[in-house]
Amino acid sequence: MSIHFSVLADKAGGVIVPLDQCPARMGGMRQWDAIVIGGGAIGLSLARELQKRGRKVLVVERGEPGREASHAAGGMLAFCEPHLAPPLRALALESARIYPEFVGEIEAESGLGVDWRREGCLALDHDEPGLPGCRRLSADEVRTLEPRLRAVNATWQYWPESSVDPRALVAAVEKAARVCGVEMITGEAVTSLQRSDGQATGVETARGQYDAPVVVNCAGAWAAQIDTGSAAVAATRPVKGQMLAVRPATPVLRHVVRTPQVYLIPRSDGRIVIGATVEEAGFDKRTDPAVIQRLHDAAAEIIPELGEAKIVEAWAGLRPGSPDGMPILGSTAVEGYFLATGHYRDGILLAPVTARVMSDLIDGRRLVVELEAFAVERAIRA
Numbered sequence: 001m002s003i004h005f006s007v008l009a010d011k012a013g014g015v016i017v018p019l020d021q022c023p024a025r026m027g028g029m030r031q032w033d034a035i036v037i038g039g040g041a042i043g044l045s046l047a048r049e050l051q052k053r054g055r056k057v058l059v060v061e062r063g064e065p066g067r068e069a070s071h072a073a074g075g076m077l078a079f080c081e082p083h084l085a086p087p088l089r090a091l092a093l094e095s096a097r098i099y100p101e102f103v104g105e106i107e108a109e110s111g112l113g114v115d116w117r118r119e120g121c122l123a124l125d126h127d128e129p130g131l132p133g134c135r136r137l138s139a140d141e142v143r144t145l146e147p148r149l150r151a152v153n154a155t156w157q158y159w160p161e162s163s164v165d166p167r168a169l170v171a172a173v174e175k176a177a178r179v180c181g182v183e184m185i186t187g188e189a190v191t192s193l194q195r196s197d198g199q200a201t202g203v204e205t206a207r208g209q210y211d212a213p214v215v216v217n218c219a220g221a222w223a224a225q226i227d228t229g230s231a232a233v234a235a236t237r238p239v240k241g242q243m244l245a246v247r248p249a250t251p252v253l254r255h256v257v258r259t260p261q262v263y264l265i266p267r268s269d270g271r272i273v274i275g276a277t278v279e280e281a282g283f284d285k286r287t288d289p290a291v292i293q294r295l296h297d298a299a300a301e302i303i304p305e306l307g308e309a310k311i312v313e314a315w316a317g318l319r320p321g322s323p324d325g326m327p328i329l330g331s332t333a334v335e336g337y338f339l340a341t342g343h344y345r346d347g348i349l350l351a352p353v354t355a356r357v358m359s360d361l362i363d364g365r366r367l368v369v370e371l372e373a374f375a376v377e378r379a380i381r382a
């Protein structure tokens with residue numbers, strides 16, 4: 001069933017009204033300055049940024065905001081990943097640089113916490129990223145930092161990465177977006193881009209048409225499903241990740257831990273998230289108990305207490321993959337139609353910088369990060 005609500009911004013924090021009573025919809029008018037397709041971390045962050053810069057923004061979400069890749073994500077802000085391509089490294093570093101400001105703003109605007117943890121990451125048997133703050137650890141240091149870790153004599157590094165709880169983050173960004181006036185339609189999939197004379201004019205869903213001269217496709221793994229006529233179709237695909245969360249009886253971990261087999265992300269409520277598979281399985285989000293068990297066993301190899309810990313949840317999500325593993329960010333041959341998708345394993349990290357650079361691009365401002373490497377032309381289907 002479709003749910004049509006909007007929050008009209010007010011200083012008290014927003015009032016929910018049926019969308020048909022929104023000013024933009026009254027009298028049959030359905031005109032916005034910008035439409036964002038997709039209410040995940042990327043779409044909501046961009047919608048909030050555009051609205052704060054003075055545009056009237058509508059988000060059209062096929063399901064519920066933040067319930068797909070953002071809901072499934074681990075939340076490691078993994079800018080130290082050793083083998084990032086240089087343009088992606090630059091994008092990741094810029095996003096990590098502005099993350100404190102982003103978190104501060106959305107927590108203040110929403111009144112919600114995002115469990116931003118800054119203890120850092122211990123990485124086992126990884127190449128050195130060569131970034132400030134990254135260093136090799138002695139066995140004694142590993143023991144001091146994480147007394148329960150096994151294999152302390154192996155090659156461990158400290159990386160200055162933080163983490164957030166992506167579910168909390170996306171709830172906070174959604175509320176912050178609504179509070180600043182972003183309108184949202186949920187339970188309604190965009191089927192096609194509307195255009196006239198080479199200019200975007202809005203989007204169409206099974207229920208109707210919504211007009212705007214700017215449309216940004218932030219539909220993640222579903223980005224390719226929007227009919228754009230002969231215009232750019234994002235070459236995104238779903239890349240499945242299975243994960244679980246356990247709750248040990250006593251706290252056993254403070255840092256994020258990454259090994260070549262598994263990663264462990266502690267949450268402040270005592271859960272530890274264990275991930276993740278990388279599977280080409282289409283839009284299948286089922287979990288396989290044997291796979292979940294393998295992940296759990298891999299975690300227990302690193303911290304034996306985790307083997308005894310109760311599994312509180314197992315789930316799978318669909319990362320938006322792109323042909324070269326890098327995001328697709330930019331304008332298209334249709335004036336006013338933009339893509340901001342394909343963030344693959346880094347959507348939570350890259351949400352703030354994506355919101356900023358895409359807003360700058362749409363506003364015609366100077367970009368803080370070069371976008372050539374992320375250009376739409378390299379990642380579209382004919």
Ligand code: GLY
Nearest residue numbers: 074241275276345
């Ligand atoms: N960002 C974590 C993952 O993709 O598994």
